[in-house]
Amino acid sequence: MILEKKLFLALSFLVLFSPSIYGQIFDFSKPDPYKKIFVETDDFGLSYLKELEESLEKIESDTLKFEVLNDLAYYWHTRNLSTALEFTEKGLALTLEKNNSLWNGRFQITKAAILLRQEKLDEAEAVLKEAEAKVTESDLSFLNTQLGYVYERRGQLGRAADFALETLRLGEKLNNNKAIGIAYSDLSNLFWKQEKYEEGLEYGLKSLSFFEERNVVDLDYDFTLYVVGNNYLKLKQYNKAMEYYTRSIEIGERYGFYNNLSDVYISLVDLYAFLNEFESAEEAGKNAIKYAYLLDNAFMLMRSYLSVGELQIQNKNYPAAITNIKKSIEVATPSFGDGFFLSKAYNSLGEAYAKNAQYQEAYKAFSEYDSLNKIVFTAEADQRISQLETEFNVAQKENTIQLQETRLLQQQTSQNLISLIAGLLFLILLVLFVSFSNNRKKNKLLRKQNKEKEFLLKEIHHRVKNNLEVVSSLLALQTAQIKDPNVVSAMKESQNRVYSMSIIHQRLYQNDHLSSIEMKDYFLNLGNHILDSFGEEERIKINYKMPELHLDVDTAVPLGLIVNELLTNSLKYAFPNKQAGEITIDLDKKSANELQLLVKDNGIGQTEGEPVKGTGFGKTLIDLLTRQLDGTMQVIYTSGTQYLFNFKSHRFP
Structure with missing residues (x-):
């Protein structure tokens, strides 16, 4: 199951790393800074209550402060009831001060959840009845759950089941999987108390399926694991019971659910005894x-x-x-x-x-x-729970019958519409057939024209490539006549620049893609050529740490020229005295419209502010090409020299 895998990974990280790895619950740079715990995320460690408390001083919105304070109060009740009640009273006082009746009612529900666990059942019931008139329908499932717990603790299991079913109806009405899961979990627990363990197990497993659809590990999911384990224990399926208790303990220890942990360890006493x-x-x-x-x-x-x-x-x-x-x-x-x-x-x-x-x-x-x-x-309680189960099953069947009748009516309506539309369809088909025939002829003509255009485009790229090779050859002939080593070096660099452009046109007419270049293969060819032109194949190694990446011609040409300049510069200056070395090229897309290029060597490096070696033409060319691609360049002077470029464009495919 997805949730189990997620839980296993989360717990593995908890063991291996410190709590600082967990995602932050708050990001106050965003309009909605609170990533609501156990609703939007369960990616945090044991310190989440401390983070909630520390956030209160930074929150300006009353509504957000109420929400965070209420969560703080409710989840403290899993660790210490007295502390939880202190935060609840603070929330009640603040909502009264701000005259916010809705959140005052919500804090009352939280207070009742704490009071009933302190065995103040009458007081909890009174608070819940008062809150009922203040909160919205979406809050009533939580309120009814707490009322069900009050009656369950009093031993009035039939009344407790009434509230569980009311929670279930509200959950189905509002499409709230958590409310549905809690209702099934409570029914499972009630059946367990009635010693109806088969029914308890069925409802418990059904509850887990709804929790797992939410894909969030929380207090109620943890409790349901414990309830399912209890039913397995009574059915003498001890291995299954141990499996669910173990999973419950892992969650409880991760988030500090002391109430669930105490529950599970109580049941483990019985299991180990068996x-x-x-x-x-x-x-x-x-x-x-x-x-x-x-x-x-x-x-x-x-x-x-x-x-x-x-x-x-x-x-x-x-x-x-x-x-x-x-x-x-x-x-x-x-x-x-x-x-x-x-x-x-x-x-x-x-x-x-x-x-x-x-x-x-x-x-x-x-x-x-x-x-x-x-x-x-009592016989009355047993009869009421059985009656409620029957009512629920009958309601489910009635819903199924009503759904089938609706579908039959829809089918009949559809058949009538089909009869009326059939004639129109026949006429439309005739029109479509004629149109299809005409379009087929047009498409055939277009395909022919496209092939001719593709052939012409490839021929153009072939001719451009040939012309660039002629230019490169002319430069090579001219270089052979020159004695000045500085001029010879400049001519070689020009040859490599021309070659970097000619490769692109060669790839365009040789590949199926006429609009884009695969950059890894292109850099590999370019790098081998430059090493060969300098005679450095044995001494210098080039690493291409990049995925396959296709770019358009207008982007590929400037990038090729930039890499050509940087490779040439490294070969000339980074490895003096026949020193061996490595150069790394890494090009990758960081987002839909952002490229990052890294070219680095492990040579002797240079210091920031050091005068430009050579004529400085290469640096000027790199600056111009970087601006052309709307990019930025950063030079890092550690462990050799690193050039890091970020290019922003909407042209990247």
């Missing part, structure tokens, strides 16, 4: 408690102690089990709202007491378990 790997189970229990303390979350801490106690029952260490389970219950009371896990705690406590021969205490614990179990696992 596998009889008790040392690993104990280590997982310690990690669960560690992250629960970091999160400052009584709910996670209660479950962590419970998981450790249940492990000690399996190890027959009943006194230690009683101590840890009692500690779990002490953490949970008196305001603990989750009857599901509290009932599990009393059941396990009763079992530990019974196996430790403390039968009176066991009876009291089992009695408490029975009371809580009747509240959570």
Whole structure:
């Protein structure tokens, strides 16, 4: 899957490199500086909360500041609930000051998400009801998700399922894959609590498919991996459960999702116990408690102690089990709202007491378990969830039937239109046939004319090439009559300039492309010729580090002349006293209308401001040709001499 590959690469980078490699979340040089985390990007490391906080002072827009502050508050609730609540209260105060009702409602939803994890379920519900009148329809899926969590924690699983399905309907209406994924994830978790593990697994995998379409790794995707692992664990598919728990831990550790990490380590206690790997189970229990303390979350801490106690029952260490389970219950009371896990705690406590021969205490614990179990696992809740599943499946089928009826109506309409249009088509076909026949004759004539023009154009390039070779030969004859070495050198340089132009015309009439030149092959031919003219084939090596690149004639000719001058200059001055060396030519497109040319040697180099050697004609020619191509030149005086050119033009093919 695409998201899994992306996750693997991201985690590999996290291990190999420092956090500075991650993409920045803010670029204040842009009109929209915030690359929204877990929406537009997940390309950042553990320091993202610090970057969000530091950005607040630089943000001038109220709306952007609200958005960043709300994200800061919400994602702190994955690490520490008290800190998250501080940022939320700051956001609420600021939105009231600015009289922004919409963002005030959004901060209230975030506050409720924190309150319900602090077991303040009534207060969370009241805040959500107040926020409902302030926010837009696009916010309601998140709001309903939090309301579902409130009822789930109270043990009212049927009502929780109602809100999950409402989130699903909103997600489908607004085409919001994240909302759909969260709804399926919540239904998967509810089926798991109802011990309907096959259905839970089906909905969990369906949830992951919607998250993966978003191609963003986030808190809810991470939680769903954990939920799917739980269903696999109960179905005794231990390898699959371990696979999903491991993936969840990798994400949680990358982004600091302490709540999910504590959840997964609690489940790993059970998994390792089933596998009889008790040392690993104990280590997982310690990690669960560690992250629960970091999160400052009584709910996670209660479950962590419970998981450790249940492990000690399996190890027959009943006194230690009683101590840890009692500690779990002490953490949970008196305001603990989750009857599901509290009932599990009393059941396990009763079992530990019974196996430790403390039968009176066991009876009291089992009695408490029975009371809580009747509240959570009611026939009404079970019936409601089954009913909701049936309603959902029926709605899906009704939508399919309605879609098929619409398609049939469209097909019938299409058939009528086809009947009406058939006659017109016949007439149009006759007209088209006549037109096609005429166009065919015209095209045949045009192809003939094009071939004649192509032949003539190739012949012109052939003749130009021949004429340039005649000029080169004349220069060679003239050079043979000259004794002055400076004049001889100038004549040779002129010959090479003429040759650089003649190669282009040769390539044009020899290749299929009459409008462009392949530059790598061209530079290779030009370089070999210049080395031969100086007799330096054995001493100097030219490297052509460039891809195949086709350019038009008006660009290729100036570039060829520039490279000719630079090669000649290097051969004359860079390698004195028969010194061996290398010259590198690199030409590449940096964008649709920008070329970069690099010519460098590893010779003796020169210093900045050093007087021009020779007549200076070559430098003047290079400057003129660079301006002709709307370019810039930079000379780098390190490790030999490097000439770096950037050319801007709209003519590059």
